[in-house]
Amino acid sequence: MGAYMPSGVPVLRDYRNPGDGAVPVRCTGCPIRDRAVCSLCSADELAKLDAIKSYRTYTHGAEIIGLGEDIEFVASIVTGVVKLTKTLADGRTQMVGLLFPGDFLGRAQTGPAEFDAVAANDVTLCCFSRTPFRRLMHETPNLEDRLLEMTMDELDSAREWMLLLGRKTAREKVASFVQMLWHRTGASQSDEGGEIALPLTRAEIAEYLGLTIETVSRQMTKLRGDAIIDFTSARNVRVLDMEALEEAAGS
Amino acid sequence: MGAYMPSGVPVLRDYRNPGDGAVPVRCTGCPIRDRAVCSLCSADELAKLDAIKSYRTYTHGAEIIGLGEDIEFVASIVTGVVKLTKTLADGRTQMVGLLFPGDFLGRAQTGPAEFDAVAANDVTLCCFSRTPFRRLMHETPNLEDRLLEMTMDELDSAREWMLLLGRKTAREKVASFVQMLWHRTGASQSDEGGEIALPLTRAEIAEYLGLTIETVSRQMTKLRGDAIIDFTSARNVRVLDMEALEEAAGS
DNA sequence: CGCAAACTTGATTTGAGTCAACTCCTGTGG
DNA sequence: CCACAGGAGTTGACTCAAATCAAGTTTGCG
Numbered sequence A, B: 001m002g003a004y005m006p007s008g009v010p011v012l013r014d015y016r017n018p019g020d021g022a023v024p025v026r027c028t029g030c031p032i033r034d035r036a037v038c039s040l041c042s043a044d045e046l047a048k049l050d051a052i053k054s055y056r057t058y059t060h061g062a063e064i065i066g067l068g069e070d071i072e073f074v075a076s077i078v079t080g081v082v083k084l085t086k087t088l089a090d091g092r093t094q095m096v097g098l099l100f101p102g103d104f105l106g107r108a109q110t111g112p113a114e115f116d117a118v119a120a121n122d123v124t125l126c127c128f129s130r131t132p133f134r135r136l137m138h139e140t141p142n143l144e145d146r147l148l149e150m151t152m153d154e155l156d157s158a159r160e161w162m163l164l165l166g167r168k169t170a171r172e173k174v175a176s177f178v179q180m181l182w183h184r185t186g187a188s189q190s191d192e193g194g195e196i197a198l199p200l201t202r203a204e205i206a207e208y209l210g211l212t213i214e215t216v217s218r219q220m221t222k223l224r225g226d227a228i229i230d231f232t233s234a235r236n237v238r239v240l241d242m243e244a245l246e247e248a249a250g251s
Numbered sequence C: 001c002g003c004a005a006a007c008t009t010g011a012t013t014t015g016a017g018t019c020a021a022c023t024c025c026t027g028t029g030g
Numbered sequence D: 001c002c003a004c005a006g007g008a009g010t011t012g013a014c015t016c017a018a019a020t021c022a023a024g025t026t027t028g029c030g
Helices: A043-052 A130-139 A141-167 A170-184 A202-209 A213-225 A242-249 B043-052 B130-139 B141-167 B170-184 B202-209 B213-225 B242-249
Strands: A053-058 A063-065 A073-079 A082-087 A093-099 A116-119 A123-129 A195-197 A229-233 A236-239 B053-058 B063-065 B073-079 B082-087 B093-099 B116-119 B123-129 B195-197 B229-233 B236-239
Touching: A043 A053, A043 A123, A043 A130, A043 A141, A073 A130, A082 A202, A082 B141, A093 A141, A093 A202, A093 B141, A123 A130, A130 A141, A141 A170, A141 B082, A141 B093, A141 B141, A170 A195, A170 A202, A170 A213, A170 A236, A170 A242, A202 A213, A213 A229, B043 B053, B043 B123, B043 B130, B043 B141, B073 B130, B082 B202, B093 B141, B093 B202, B123 B130, B130 B141, B141 B170, B170 B195, B170 B202, B170 B213, B170 B236, B170 B242, B202 B213, B213 B229
Parallel strands: none
Antiparallel strands: A053 A123, A063 A116, A073 A123, A082 A093, A082 A116, A195 A236, A229 A236, B053 B123, B063 B116, B073 B123, B082 B093, B082 B116, B195 B236, B229 B236
16 A cells, blocks of 8 residues: 555545455456556457456566666556656756656657656556557557546646746645645545545655755645645645635646 | 848848748648657648648737637648747736747647747748537547657756756856757758848847846857857847857857 | 554755836837 | 947846755654
């Protein structure tokens, strides 16, 4: 289970393992069937994918792909959260991607990875070797169409993230982060007051937002002081006032 | 011709109109044939694209796509430079894309634009109505494959840009910008000392880098003081020391 | 229970933003 | 052909938001 999940807290969000690390063997009943790269595939197309897939698990902190590695597989995130990061020579690190269940990891084309991919908590991947996947993609328009659509969605969200990094204040960044999690973890609109278990440490949130740990912490404290969010623990946020949160996020 | 080009200066880079705004009617001989979304297409595939294409021109500053518009076309940039920007409620704006000849503008899928697209100088587009383009894309794997590849390249470069926005200093940002232009404008390695005509104003460079005009100007002056770059005019840079520029860019 | 990692809080520094002139082009019209 | 208007760019003085440095406190795990 997610290393960050305090024991005894009820399961709230689906980026954690449903069940207990038990993973579907058949695609039918797969928890990400409706969102993943395979979501447009018909039953027989799915059977072909089924034949080339394999599951891999990574524990919290494990490196999935290292910078410059020539990755031999692509994958769908089944459970857990994967962070993509880029690092400058002197160690300054920026997160450049955060993948939730259903998201796709890797390029179908050849070439070395441009970033590190690390399991932010315990992760299960549904992996496809690159060559058979590419072949299947060419035979299966539904697969390629969905991958193109997902890649363009990623690009849109990268652009939103660029606006955040380039122009938002620390307060706006932190509020935007909570708001993003709220949406990505599949909260329903009526869920105000519901709890979000943060999948990232303060240090990782800082990497995501282009800030320092201290600034993230201070802004979290201020948002709590303004009665916009509350914490049941450092890793469990409750949104008290969704409208004020949107206001604070500047969007 | 590009409004920023001082008269009498020899043509240096291909993001300006080759010839005089004269545009190819046939795809053969198109200046972006080797790089654009159509680059993998065979002669007969190209003929089908040819049948649905049309050229549009925009003068410097013209809006190509407004935020929230449901764009009825997608396009390849033939000549000129297109900037994509996002703006917060109070007017803070961040550039989130910069498209050169060969780059692709728009989503094949449906849905409103997530950003503004503006002609940074005089621009020619090779446009395809969205519906026929989508249909053709489904019939033509070479087209969809290339679009997927280009979209993933865009995503990689957006992630590099995120590292810049989140973690680089003002000096590193400005140096990175010059370096990026050097590569995007197709300079050859042996071109040290060659000139780059900046396609953007200082204000636009600031939007690109998440800085203010003043900071961009100061850092340009410092890089000049360090004998890394030089200016023949405010809009024409010469790279004096490529190695030092890379060092200053922090990559 | 105790230790280390994660997180918070406070004091101080600093890099980039803001505000304010000023210069330099470039194009226009008398 | 020159004057001059206006936009683009530069430079300087000052401010401020976030980084840095430095203790603390809390939490969770062995």
